[in-house]
Amino acid sequence: MTDRTASTARTAEQTVRAQLDAFNAHxxxxxxxxxxxxxxxxxxxxxxLVGTEQIHSFYEPRLQxxxxxxxxxxxxxxxxxxxxAQEQVVNAGVATETIATFDVIDGLIRRASMLKA
Structure with a gap:
């Protein structure tokens, strides 16, 4: 199974969970x-952030x-x-509540919007 096939088999919720798991695994x-x-x-x-290149560049130092x-x-x-999703983003023990919306098509996030409390 290719990566593309794997992504299209995921539901929207499974895609968001995969994104969260990867974030937490850095x-x-x-x-x-x-x-x-x-x-x-x-x-x-x-x-x-537009496109995976900008997403990669922005998150690279954060996920370190x-x-x-x-x-x-x-x-x-x-x-x-x-x-x-109602999220708690934790950095050095300090939690920030975030409301995140994800538009998922064919197993990939097309648009994400984060609103921090």
Whole structure:
């Protein structure tokens, strides 16, 4: 099975879970692989991150921080592609509540939006 075939077999919730697991494992390659090539992430940087190259560049130094983790407290699925997650992002023991929305198509995140409390 190819990586592309594996991603299309995942549900939206499974894709978001794979993204979270890769984030917590500090596995940059696996993290970026959950995003579509033209994905957009807003709310984590002053300007939107567009495409996997920008996502990789932004998250590379962050995922080198062993004190960084994320925990999903609950999720809600809308239709078969929208996941809204209540998260706790923890850095050096300090938690920040975040509401994250993910638009997942064919097993890849196309758009993610983060709203920090």
């Amino acid at each position: 596995d940059l390659g696996a993290f970026v692989a959950t995003y579509a090539a033209d994905a957009v992430i807003v709310g984590v940087a002053p300007e939107p 921080n062993p004190a960084l983790s994320c925990e999903i407290e609950r999720t809600v699925l809308f239709g078969d592609r929208w996941v809204v």
